Amino acid sequence: MHPLRYHAQQLYMDDQPLDDIAERFGTPCYVYSELFLRERYHAFAHALGTNTLTCYAVKANGNLQLLRLLASWGAGFDIVSGGELARVLRAGGDPGKIVFSGVGKSRAEIRAALEAGIFCLNVESAAELERIAQIAAELGVQAPVALRVNPDVDPGTHQYIATGLKESKFGIPLAAAASLYRQAALWPSVKFIGIAAHIGSQLIDLQPLGAAAARLRALYEELQREGMRLQHLDLGGGVGIRYQDEVAPSPADYAAVLDTALAGLPVRRVVELGRALVGNAGVLLTRVEYWKENEGKHFCVVDAGMNDLLRPSLYGAWHTIWPLRQKDLPMRYCDVVGPVCESGDFFAKNRPLASVPPGSCLAILGAGAYGFAMSSQYNSRPRAAEVLVTGGQVQLIRRRETLADLLAAEEGL
């Protein structure tokens, strides 16, 4: 499911022809559908119900305008850095709905989070808990915290995005978490308010999430028997989407897994969804520069590179690629590659693609999450523009970087 369709042989996002956007804003260019994002957010928030704080995981796509929209719809936010905190606050996000995850929070980041009055810090080690307690004491506040436990379940996803296995750097092993809750229960400057976990990303089978929720529940009940009053369980994110032919879980499927695992438990739930909200809301537009043939192998060389969209290079991820104009052209098996000087700079390998002429544009689908967010200036390539399709209009939400932007931080020192 995505917001794209062909009409009169032209590819549209909602009511806007993408070729016009490529002409107007240039390529490479990210384009997002506000309508699609809004429908996804509301579908999850509605399925999960009012007892759930539905957070958006900012690291999937931190564009300010997208954050403003999500804030206006009532979303909470899952952040992993002081930079993301600054983005959410600038976008008008409610600090009382921010959870802060991440294994390496610095003193400055913890201080900023406490000063902003965020909802909860998800703590990943005993050492971090001590640091938070110390900074909270200095500030004269009580830090609201959850321990991020490592439930040791295999999410069945790519090894780089599996985070809940015992060999992973994330979280605190369940048994150690129980003793840390007991040990720190009476520290005056921290207040335990929940238990958190996040087992991985792009989960197509939700059973591991159900298993993780059940383990959190068992820990909650164990601590409750000892008199500890926790108010929420944070199940993290990770709900997968369709990139190729995956049968992705629906919001109702997801809610049902949590409802079953947590039935009858008097707690609030928190979720932190990134990809499931924004992944299929976005495409990357790129222009064909050249076709080349090396000993019978065809390459379609485009003007976007791995610096713009890293997922194929990093994870071998599949992204569907469609031409913006459908013509009756012969299909050709080719590698779709970028201009970056790395053999890993590709978007597709041995893929049938219409042999569109140089100068015409392609859309790389499913690029809304971990697309622009992971982009860089590698090879001294300015980062792409970002555009939002919004109710009959097209809005530039990040201008294309210039050569001056590339040099700015190194000049005039």
Ligand SMILES: *Cc1c(COP(=O)(O)O)cnc(C)c1O
């Ligand atoms: C990345 C991340 C998420 C979001 O993951 P998605 O797969 O995009 O839903 C949520 N919580 C934490 C702690 C994360 O690191």
